[in-house]
Amino acid sequence: MANEKILIIEDDKDIRKILKDYLTNEEFIVSCCDNGGDAIEVFKSFNPDIIVLDIMLPEVDGIEICRIIRISSMVPIIMLSAKSGDIDKILSLGVGADDYITKPFSPMEIIARIKAHIRRYKTFSNPANNILDKKKFGDLTIDSKSYKLSFKDREIHLTSREFEIIDFLSGYPNQVFSKEQLYDNVWGMSDIGELNTVAVYVKRIREKLAKHNINYIRTVWGVWYKWEEDLDE
Incomplete structure (x- = not known):
């Protein structure tokens, strides 16, 4: 893994320098931005493979920048925050x-997570790695090649991670997976992950599907999930 482009959006000069030095040593191509006001333009011109984005930024905060980027791109985004509470994470x-990574952090942990996210994103987005490019469940279509979920030919907008969870679970209908198994298979780094993240993502997915009266993801005994295909929509 080398020559992937990483955009660091961080106003702390020392953190930017440390991350850039470590990532450059790993043969990544790194671009930096120190404020939220310029972040979107830098993102568009640099076209990164992954973004490391601080929440607290001058002019425009990282939450808003992430929201804007998600309108047009599924590029992986890792958020940085000086706060350890759940509000910023949610x-x-x-x-x-x-x-989501809380400061202070180890640069090697950032690198490990960056590599894992790039690897997972490339695996899911490469059609050669998908036995079935499209899966259909009633009027619901899951297109692994284009990262699109549609219901009655109308797209349901998901983040890349939300789509990957659906794509994985739907590939094994009626099979149950623990939070640990789901994190390991989708995030690919269970040793450094936080399992409550899985519950947050599943909740967000269910909210989006519920708008169309879709409920394929079921919880089993409170800690397991499965894609139950034989449901009335």
Whole structure:
């Protein structure tokens, strides 16, 4: 894994330098932005493979930047925050972030997560890795090649991570998976993950599907999930 482009949006000069140095040593191509006001333009011109995005930024905060990017792109986004509470985490995941890391952090942990996200994103988005490009459940269509979920030919907008969860579960109808198994198979880094993240994502997915009266994801005994295909919509 080398030459992937990483955009760091962080106003702390020391953190930007540390991350850039470590990532450059790993042969990534790194671009930096130090404020939210310029972030979207830098994102469009640089076209990164992954974004490391601080929440607290001058002019425009990271939550809003993530929301704007998600309108047009499924690029993986890792949020950084100086706060350890759940509010920022829930907000970040709610607007489409793929991961959340609290400061202070280890640069090697950031690198590990970046590599995992890039690897997972490439695996899911590469049609050669998908036995079935499209899966149909009644009027619901899951297109693994284009990362699109549609119901009666109308697209249901999901983040890349939300889609990957649906794509994985629907590939094994009626089979139950624990939070640990789901995190390991979708995030690909269970040793450094937080399992409550799984519940947050499943809740967001259910809310989006419920608008169309779809309920394929079932909870079993409170800690397991399965895609139950034989349901009336």
